Amino acid sequence: MNFIKEKKIDSRIVIAVLYAAFCFAYFVPTRGTVALFAINYNLPSFLNNDIVAFIAAGIVPTLAYEIITSVSFRFLQRGGAASIDGLRYALRFFYIGAAIVSGGVKLVFLFFPLGSIWAFILTDTIVPLLFFVGYMFFALKTYVDKTQYSRFIYSLGGVFFVVYAVLAVMGLVMGVAV
Numbered sequence: 155m156n157f158i159k160e161k162k163i164d165s166r167i168v169i170a171v172l173y174a175a176f177c178f179a180y181f182v183p184t185r186g187t188v189a190l191f192a193i194n195y196n197l198p199s200f201l202n203n204d205i206v207a208f209i210a211a212g213i214v215p216t217l218a219y220e221i222i223t224s225v226s227f228r229f230l231q232r233g234g235a236a237s238i239d240g241l242r243y244a245l246r247f248f249y250i251g252a253a254i255v256s257g258g259v260k261l262v263f264l265f266f267p268l269g270s271i272w273a274f275i276l277t278d279t280i281v282p283l284l285f286f287v288g289y290m291f292f293a294l295k296t297y298v299d300k301t302q303y304s305r306f307i308y309s310l311g312g313v314f315f316v317v318y319a320v321l322a323v324m325g326l327v328m329g330v331a332v
Contacts, residue, residue: 158244159296168246169220175253176219177212180324182260183274184211218320219249226313237297241310244296245289252285278322286314 157163185207191197223242231238256277263273290307298306 158247158292159240161240161243165243165246168243168250169216172219172246172250172253173212173216175212175250175257176215177208178257179253179260180211180215181208181257182264182270184208214324218324219317222317222320223313226316230309230313240297241293244293248285248289248292249282252282255285256281282318286318 181204185204188207188210192199223245227238227242230241259273259277259281260270263270290310293310294303294306
């Protein structure tokens with residue numbers, strides 16, 4: 155994980171990959187939402203396809219993620235947390251992993267619709283939480299002084315729950331039409 159610590163990949167590329175990962179993760183629920191809008195509002199047929207759904211699936215989650223983490227990490231910086239830029243850069247990689255795993259599980263359940271609602275709910279709950287726990291261990295080992303562990307866990311845990319709550323609500327709203 156030295157490439158994360160040393161920031162060897164430009165952050166714009168990481169944000170683009172995060173967008174693609176969110177597109178993959180939220181594609182299945184957004185697909186139903188796009189179809190519902192196209193039918194109810196008589197939209198042109200070219201808007202009711204999987205490419206539009208894939209592109210649209212990542213816009214709101216990526217914007218919400220970047221805005222919320224930007225504001226949240228500024229609060230962490232005021233609290234005296236170390237290397238905010240490094241922490242924020244590393245968090246993107248863990249969210250990319252969580253989104254790819256979550257999208258893969260949702261894609262499998264696209265072919266098994268009876269379990270898809272439970273799979274979406276459990277996937278959107280458990281997978282990001284597991285990746286966040288991994289991120290916490292990585293951040294504690296890499297960026298945080300041992301005397302600041304408890305304060306860091308408390309502060310960053312709050313950031314996670316804010317980001318996760320917004321993304322989960324968006325996933326539920328987008329998944330209503332599935």
